[in-house]
Amino acid sequence: MPSAPEVYLNPGDFHFGAAGTRMRTVLGSCVAITLWHPRLRVGGMCHYLLAHRPAPATADLPEPNGRYAEDAVQLFLREMDRNGTRPAEYQAKMFGGGDQFPGSSPGPAPHVSKDNIAIGMRLLRRHGFRLTARHLGGTGSRQLVFELDTGDVWLQHTARQTERRTARAGS
Secondary structure: OOOOOEEEOOOOOEEEEEOOOEEEEEEOOOEEEEEEEOOOOEEEEEEEOEOOOOOOOOOOOOOOOOOEHHHHHHHHHHHHHHHOOOHHHOEEEEEEOOEOOOOOOOOOOOOHHHHHHHHHHHHHHHHOOEEEEEEEOOEOEEEEEEEOOOOOEEEEEEOOHHHHHHHHHOO
16 A cells, blocks of 8 residues: 655645645744645645734735745635635644743744744634644644544644753642
8 A cells, every 4th residue: 555645844835635645844933734624635734934924025915925824824715715615614723833942031022932823823713714623832842744534633742851840840
């Protein structure tokens, strides 16, 4: 039996496919959203880096870019339109947004991980997606594997050492 095609998503990547496809990514402060249509067994994953795109220098609206949350959701909506489906028909899952520098204050700069989580949740609600699972915040990295045959997402979370010590001390 041949193995399922595998797609690795780097930061800023987006992929939408059909059953028989497996997607992988690794997250830090970035966020991944997975969408799966249980009847059609189609879906996708995005891996966005930032909540917002910088304002364009020209009046032309650029093509959606998977590096930014709102653009990534627009890419999903395009694929849904191509498949004749609606957001409420999909199971949405959201992962990531880990603090990569725990204990340091961002000062006047934005808190990337928290901003990524907040915008993702807001966009999913605004467009009518059903959030069925999430693993967000904390520290460290996450490795994801998303199976389009079943809609399952396999997660491995590696917390930073400071978080592990804190958890042990509270036990």
